[in-house]
Amino acid sequence: MIEARGLVKSYHDGEREVRPLDGVDFSCHGGEFILIVGRSGSGKTTFLNVLGGLTRPTAGSVRIGGKEILNLSDAEAAALRSLTLGFVFQFPGLLSTLSAQENVALSAEIAGTAGKHASTERARDLLARVGLKEKADSPPAHLSGGELKRTAIARALMNSPSLILADEPTADLDADTEREVMELFREINREGTTVIMVTHNIDLASYASRVVRMEKGKLVPVEPVP
Amino acid sequence: MLGLIARSIIHRPVRNGALILAFAFIAASLFSGHYLLAGASDSVKSEIAKLGADLIVVPANYTADSEAVLLRGEPSTFFFDNSVVPRIRNVSGVDQVEPQIFIASLTASCCSLPVQLIAIDPTQDFTIAPWLEQKRDKPLGPDEIIVGSKIVAGGGTNLNFFGHSFIVAGKLDPTGTGLDTSIFLRTDDAYKMANDSQLNAIKPLVLPQGVASAVLVRVNDAAEATNISYRIVDEVPGTRVLTSSALVATVSDQLAGITRILDLSALVATLVSLPLIALISLMVANERRREIGVLRALGATRSMIFRLILGESVIIAAIGGILGIGASWIILVLFQSYISVMTRIPLSIPAVSSLVSISVLTFVITVAVGGLAALYPAVRSALMEPFEAIRSGEL
Numbered sequence: 001m002i003e004a005r006g007l008v009k010s011y012h013d014g015e016r017e018v019r020p021l022d023g024v025d026f027s028c029h030g031g032e033f034i035l036i037v038g039r040s041g042s043g044k045t046t047f048l049n050v051l052g053g054l055t056r057p058t059a060g061s062v063r064i065g066g067k068e069i070l071n072l073s074d075a076e077a078a079a080l081r082s083l084t085l086g087f088v089f090q091f092p093g094l095l096s097t098l099s100a101q102e103n104v105a106l107s108a109e110i111a112g113t114a115g116k117h118a119s120t121e122r123a124r125d126l127l128a129r130v131g132l133k134e135k136a137d138s139p140p141a142h143l144s145g146g147e148l149k150r151t152a153i154a155r156a157l158m159n160s161p162s163l164i165l166a167d168e169p170t171a172d173l174d175a176d177t178e179r180e181v182m183e184l185f186r187e188i189n190r191e192g193t194t195v196i197m198v199t200h201n202i203d204l205a206s207y208a209s210r211v212v213r214m215e216k217g218k219l220v221p222v223e224p225v226p
Numbered sequence: 227m228l229g230l231i232a233r234s235i236i237h238r239p240v241r242n243g244a245l246i247l248a249f250a251f252i253a254a255s256l257f258s259g260h261y262l263l264a265g266a267s268d269s270v271k272s273e274i275a276k277l278g279a280d281l282i283v284v285p286a287n288y289t290a291d292s293e294a295v296l297l298r299g300e301p302s303t304f305f306f307d308n309s310v311v312p313r314i315r316n317v318s319g320v321d322q323v324e325p326q327i328f329i330a331s332l333t334a335s336c337c338s339l340p341v342q343l344i345a346i347d348p349t350q351d352f353t354i355a356p357w358l359e360q361k362r363d364k365p366l367g368p369d370e371i372i373v374g375s376k377i378v379a380g381g382g383t384n385l386n387f388f389g390h391s392f393i394v395a396g397k398l399d400p401t402g403t404g405l406d407t408s409i410f411l412r413t414d415d416a417y418k419m420a421n422d423s424q425l426n427a428i429k430p431l432v433l434p435q436g437v438a439s440a441v442l443v444r445v446n447d448a449a450e451a452t453n454i455s456y457r458i459v460d461e462v463p464g465t466r467v468l469t470s471s472a473l474v475a476t477v478s479d480q481l482a483g484i485t486r487i488l489d490l491s492a493l494v495a496t497l498v499s500l501p502l503i504a505l506i507s508l509m510v511a512n513e514r515r516r517e518i519g520v521l522r523a524l525g526a527t528r529s530m531i532f533r534l535i536l537g538e539s540v541i542i543a544a545i546g547g548i549l550g551i552g553a554s555w556i557i558l559v560l561f562q563s564y565i566s567v568m569t570r571i572p573l574s575i576p577a578v579s580s581l582v583s584i585s586v587l588t589f590v591i592t593v594a595v596g597g598l599a600a601l602y603p604a605v606r607s608a609l610m611e612p613f614e615a616i617r618s619g620e621l
Contacts, residue, residue: 055613082525
């Protein structure tokens with residue numbers, strides 16, 4: 001489903017050249033739940049964003065569904081992000097001016113895939129699925145950390161993507177809420193959606209089908225999960 | 227998209243309120259200047275039309291006084307020999323002439339200040355004759371007067387000028403010009419009044435025989451009016467011809483100072499607020515970097531982001547423009563008389579077509595300023611890499 005070859009990302013910090021990605025090769029099949037672990041600053045977030053087309057690598061290639069995403073036009077890349085990928089960020093990333101339901105429906109509005117009524121219905125269904133039926137009309141300011149994360153997950157699912165890219169989705173959450181969120185990802189994955197998740201918490205490895213570690217700009221396989 | 231823009235505008239009420247006010251000020255300054263020009267121009271044209279004349283011939287050395295009488299109703303007494311009347315009538319292209327005598331009154335019971343008395347010859351009159359035909363069905367009788375709309379006296383009221391008593395026979399409709407504070411009487415009554423003044427008035431009126439103050443001229447072909455005015459000046463020395471375009475030019479000169487100030491304040495407001503608005507738009511765009519990054523991640527194209535940032539500024543400018551135009555429109559209409567007195571310029575409400583075009587022009591300029599101010603932030607936001615936007619911004 002995803003194939004990345006020779007990914008290099010470099011930039012200059014004053015005189016010093018920084019290489020968060022230094023020749024990364026990676027492949028992922030549909031239905032996998034891959035956990036990318038690593039220390040802070042190891043380049044795992046950069047890697048996830050390159051996979052999602054949110055930043056361009058200095059060198060290398062990324063193919064999703066056989067299509068080279070680095071050659072896509074702005075509109076094609078936007079369509080890919082909207083319809084094929086779903087993003088969950090470390091921060092909730094909800095628009096403070098919209099309610100939870102409106103935030104979830106926003107993906108469909110941008111994609112133009114559904115009418116107002118249909119997207120509102122689906123957003124409410126997704127919020128109910130993540131346990132936030134009663135909070136649909138609440139603004140983000142009235143939601144707890146866990147509720148914000150679950151709303152962000154519902155938003156990522158809005159256009160039924162085949163791949164979810166999640167960047168530290170459980171950071172800043174207490175143990176119970178972390179478990180709830182991870183269970184939600186496991187459920188989504190079991191329904192057939194591929195999940196690639198970046199985290200610094202190796203304890204979450206039990207939820208994944210495969211774990212890789214980012215070290216010095218390269219991906220290293222980790223022992224299979226027992 | 228519109229919903230997102232509207233929510234974003236409502237979400238920052240103080241800052242966007244201040245921006246709306248800035249745009250409203252720009253629009254109000256622009257609108258007011260053009261409204262005054264159009265109002266004054268329409269007023270002068272209406273004056274000439276109401277006089278029923280194509281040209282007005284006045285003594286060359288009393289041009290300014292004549293303009294003051296016609297445009298502002300500032301009372302004045304001046305004459306030239308009425309031997310000019312037949313000579314003007316003989317100028318090629320002239321169809322009809324009507325001599326009038328201008329007399330500045332002393333104070334009267336109707337008016338706190340002196341008013342302009344205009345003596346007409348009913349046998350030659352074409353100024354108020356159409357009005358008399360329409361409203362009264364008989365000519366102006368002895369000792370009867372027709373008063374302008376601003377003269378406080380109803381029909382049948384007795385008014386005394388220079389010790390001579392007159393009866394108000396009718397009141398003209400408002401014109402927004404000097405006619406509103408003028409009073410029409412018969413020329414023979416003017417001479418009777420001058421006689422009576424020798425005994426009854428505090429200051430006697432000296433009205434020599436065989437004089438006129440202005441000669442109103444109708445021409446055979448209105449398109450030839452300008453050429454005929456040149457011929458009159460050539461063939462009848464000592465005269466000056468007032469045309470509607472010349473009077474409009476005089477008013478425009480008088481208004482130039484005010485319109486220059488208004489245009490300047492609009493320009494200064496634009497020059498000061500344009501970088502300020504651009505800076506605020508840039509700040510807002512910077513504050514919204516993460517939001518922009520998230521929208522890009524959700525599938526928004528660069529073009530959508532560009533339209534989002536630009537649209538917000540354009541909508542704020544449009545709201546400001548509508549408020550500025552609306553507020554200045556209301557103020558100018560409500561205080562029209564006061565503005566006319568203060569600026570000493572005849573003013574009427576401009577024609578609807580003029581108002582619409584002034585409003586549209588002002589609105590377009592204001593919205594363009596809004597768009598211009600947000601252009602750089604919009605381009606910058608659209609070109610930003612989503613990952614960079616997400617990493618560096620706050621939500």
